[in-house]
Structures are given as structure tokens and as C-alpha cells.
Amino acid sequence: MRERADPVLAAVIFALFARTFLFQAFEVPSGSMEKTVLAGDRLLVNRFVYSERGARGSGLLGRLLPARPLRRGDVVVFRFPEDPHRDFIKRVIALPGETVAIRDKRVWVDGRELLEPYAFHADDTTWPDDPEIADVRRMRDQLPERRVPPDTYFVLGDNRDASNDSRFWGPVPDAYIEGRALFVYWSVTPRSSVAPPARGVPLASPVDLLRRTRWDRAFVPVR
16 A cells, blocks of 8 residues: 555645645636636646745755746736735736836836737726826826836736726735746636526536636637
8 A cells, every 4th residue: 555655645745846836726817817818717827937036046946947037028926915815917017116107098117108919908988197087097097107116016907997906006015926827728718708508507517617618728828
């Protein structure tokens, strides 16, 4: 029995190691990153790519695994600053020490407008910078220039008109960033977006999951 148990134990230890240090599975809960990733996408998150930051860059792990600093444009998973028990996914727009501003939905970093082919605007309305307009509308499309504090990152959702991001609650601390989204390994259309299953097919059954699986999303890289 020990000969049989040893490989199982080794596999469990490796899985725990990979889950803690290397990779993380993440389910996209909303459409705030459309059309880059969709609600219901299951992503594989690279946890070690940023391991050179701080103490995570020391030791054998930091020397063996490829790592690099965060870059503008990275799609990252992080702990929500206002509720660290929740994970969010957004795109890094401005780095520590840079200035960021939004004018009529267009993003400017250090005085230069960003070219953002990934940005998606579902609403043609552009709200002006008028204090009589509700903050949630005005701040969506207009943001006065501000400097990103040290060790933090300004992040936005690609679905700019329907994203809760740094425009409303500020930049993300470096320590809260968990990793970079790599690719979609599985995608399931949310049940609320499709017709009920055929009579006799229980909800969340294998047949129902197969029916809602978006096969064309499998192994799509996140860019």
C-alpha cells in the first residue's frame, strides 16, 4: 500500500505547491473585461511571473522560475482593495510614479494618449466633468490627472462603461496582485444568458454543462 500511496502523496504535494506558488485557476464572474475575457471564462493565472518583486525574488524559486516586472497592458488577477477576500481581474494601465487622466473616455498616461485596441465602449454617451452629474457617471468618462503612488498600479476593465475599477476606488497595492492571466482553459455561458435546458435535464448536470460550454474559447490566450 505504501508503494501505491507514495505517488499519490507526491502528486498531492506537487498540486499544492503549484497552487500556492505557480498557477491559480480563476473564474471570471462578470463582463467587466469584455471582450478580452467573458463572464464564465475559467482562466489559468501565472502566479510566479512577478515573483522577483520583494522577498518573492529571493531563494531557489526566484532563481529557477522566469519572472519579470509588471508591465502596462498586463491583465492581472488581484485581491480587491476594499474587500481582500474577493478576487478581481483588470488590465494594468499606469505604473507607480506615472500620471494618469481620462478625458472624454480617452486615457492619458504621462501626458500621452494611450492607444487601446482592447478597450470596449458599449455606451455612446460621454458624460462631461460636471459636478451636478452623479459621480459614478462623471468619473466613468472624466478623471482629473493624478499620480500613481509608489508600489501601486492603476487598473481598468476593458469594458470601460461597465467596470468597477481604479477610477472609483483607487490603485491596487503591489502586495495584492496575485498573478497574470494566461489563457482560457474552459468557458461556460452563464445560465442566466441561455435558455433553460431541455425537459428532464437537471441544472448543472454534465449534459447541461456540455450544452453551455463555449468550445471556441478553449485555450484562447489573454492579451
